[in-house]
Amino acid sequence: MLTLSLILIPLIAGVITLLTKNNSAKQLALVGAAIELVLAVVIYAQFQSTAAQQFSFSYPWIQSAGISFAGGIDGISILLVMLTAFLTPLIVLSTFRQPYKNASTFYALILFMQAALMGVFTATDAFLFYLFFEAALIPIYFLAAVWGGEDRIKVTFKFFVYTIFGSLFMLVALVYLYYQTTSAQGHTSEISAFYKLALDAQKQGWIFWAFFIAFAIKMPVFPFHTWQPDTYTESPTPATMLLAGIMLKMGVYGVIRFVLPIVPLGLQTWGTTAIVLSVIGIVYGSIIAIQQRDMKRLIAYSSFAHVGLMSAGVFSQTLSGVQGALIQMLAHGINVVGLFFIIEIIFSRTKTRNIEQLGGITQRTPHLTVYFMILMLGSVALPLTNGFVGEFLLLRGVYESNIWLGAIAGTTIILGAVYMLRLFQKSMFGAKSAFTEHFADLSFSERAVLVPLVIMVFWMGLYPNSFLKLTEPAVSNLLQMIHY
């Protein structure tokens, strides 16, 4: 019941927001998102760190076909549910100083997006998962395409067609798997029933690629990433935060949920290819990030590089790789939302995102500087910050699977430091420019967004075990299924 409420609350809040006047929309959206956060905290407090599905619900949906409306939370979904519940109110809060036209629609779409994301992370029926996976695309598409920048129509359209294209292949794979299952009433689409299928290696290879294309486009993994930098840059910042902070994790989550347990033999054949592609993405994304001038684009490429490492870790099929990916998803979501928000703060004051035109901001803004620095260091994966734990585990995972690939992936530490420090130095230090002459420090609502993020950076960095212990039983259970 609690899980179902996680999906329903944002949905209802979204409908209410849609029907209210524009000027009270953001407060309403914030209240809705806050209620959702409270509910998520309750779930977090009650969650047992075992491998079992908890807070499950199941209603018959398409009875004749054995498809049910079923969901639940296990160790793999708990962190993503928490991430979604934690970030959405902050994303809503981050827009408080910026007026958006047709605000009620804008905030309603954010809440609908949250509902769909919760659905993706909690669904235990494959077709329900697919439904939410695609449904999440509609609100984010409209958010990006209606409220975005100049080139938005073309860019977001590419994003939309690209991602739907990928997920159609997943649909074929799911339908195929569905017909392989047998239960008392014919076929079933429970994900756990898919785990029990033992298909031959060739079929698994095909299904692996069908899933891989869908999830690789979503994450994105090289060479399916071309939609990403443009979409992140052109979208309004709240939409970028949703995309980079949460939506990209749908891909990683999908790999853990579907690819690892369902097609182990496919992975045996193609897993290394997937790791190689991911590692190419890490290096390629980092090198391009170093050359960017537009701050938003820079973070977009850094996000591409980071998700490459997560993907490599997952495909390594090791405990530390998968665990690292889960914790890194949480950490990356927090850091990237913080960084995009800081870019938005700088942009709203200076009207530029070009780091060549910025500089000298530190002199008047002690608060902004400190928060920016912490989030930046978290993203660079300095020890004691949240990025370190995940990155360490991920690299260990890749290293266990293949030493050389591990070594190449390890360059992310150096390259990441280069582009992040360059971003920080060029924008914050140095001489003042015409754009940064009158730069005001953070307002109260801006601090209200950044403080929780910074707290999380340290909490995860200092005591990661409070998160790792939640996921470990489920992950080791999952990996045992692979190595049968």
Next chain:
Amino acid sequence: MLPIILLSILGLLVLFLGFQKSKNILLPATLLVLVITLIANFANWNDAPSLYFKGMLFENKLTMAFSGIVLISALLISALTRGFIDDEAAQPAEYYAIMLFSLVGAIIMIGYENLLMLFVGVEILSVSMYVLTGSDKRNLRSNEAALKYLLMGSFATGIMLFGMALLYGATGSFNLTALKSYVLTNPSPSVMMYVGLLMLLIGMLFKVSAAPFHFWTPDVYDGAPTVFTAFMSTIVKTAGFAAIYRLLSGSFSGAYTFWWSTLAGITVLTLLAGNITAVYQNSFKRMMAYSSISHAGYLLLSLTALSSQSQDAIVFYSLAYSLATISAFGVLMIVGKETGVRSNEVSENFNVFNGLGKKNPLLAFVLTVSMLSLAGIPLTAGFWGKFFVFSSVVERGLTWILIVAVLMSAVGIYYYFKAVIAAYMREGEGNAIKVPQFYRLVLIVTTIITLFFGLLPDLLKGLV
């Protein structure tokens, strides 16, 4: 078979109502006729399957479901006609009566038990359509469309009739059951039967605009008044597919190994031709014409597979497609008319929708839902339509055709979204369009049903 009798008699009455001075009574009368027929159609829903008219027509839940879809579509489309076909110079009584008569043809096509009845049904429907296509008498394009449709259509009918004759020569019967027992008892039937079946199929595939027999479609759909384009693309298509399905699953399922490869080739061709050409259209109406070809492709896909899922898939898909198409044409009609008043020329390009999201949020929403449904995006009925079609194909194991279909669905998203982008992201001119209450109601109903079946497809599935 009450619907056939009701439609024929009441249709005549509507024709005679045309002698009245006031034309206002015609539309309510037509709607009333359709409602009565719809009730009559479903009145004996729970009866056992039975034969009528000396074994010429057949009725079971499947035929009633198809007839229901046809009648509901006709009801919705008729409700949208006000202000579009009853202007000063027109003779609306004739059009309403012809619409009702054409439904008789559609229902006969759905419920035929004898190939001769199939022919009669096809002809009643087609001749009505030829007339309705040319009903915009002073419009050159409408005239051209009607003539083109008539010439090409007669040709196809001829081939179809020839095919039936050959089938009769080979099997000695027009009866579906007799054909079935012939196919089952003769493991190696004469070549004449194969040729006859192929020619019959070609004639039918022409009617549902499958490639390579689709060349008439864009011109005819484009030239016909939009109301009748909606009529053609929903009712003719549903009836046509019902007829082909009954023929192939009822009589010729035994010869599956023979016809499946031909049908598979046509399916792939239809999917490619419909979707890829639709991408290049500037006119929304022409795009919808090509989209109707592509949807014929998806329905054919399910026919090609002919698995246990196919029947449900075809019924569901026809309904989802009809509803979405009616919404789309409904919005086009009212928006196109308004821009026509503003610029003296009725426009049917994508840019008529520019700025619709601001001017008329309701129309923009209806259009969006209909486009999402046609594109097969989840939470709409169109998604489940595609889902069931794909399921039926996977069950048969025709994976390679499925891959073509999946790629083409992705292409479909591209052209359907052009309308959505125009509505929400482009700046438009002009003020809010005044939408009559009744018109609004029809659009809301189609949209709500589309979304409803998008959430709960089970209510329809497994019914027949």
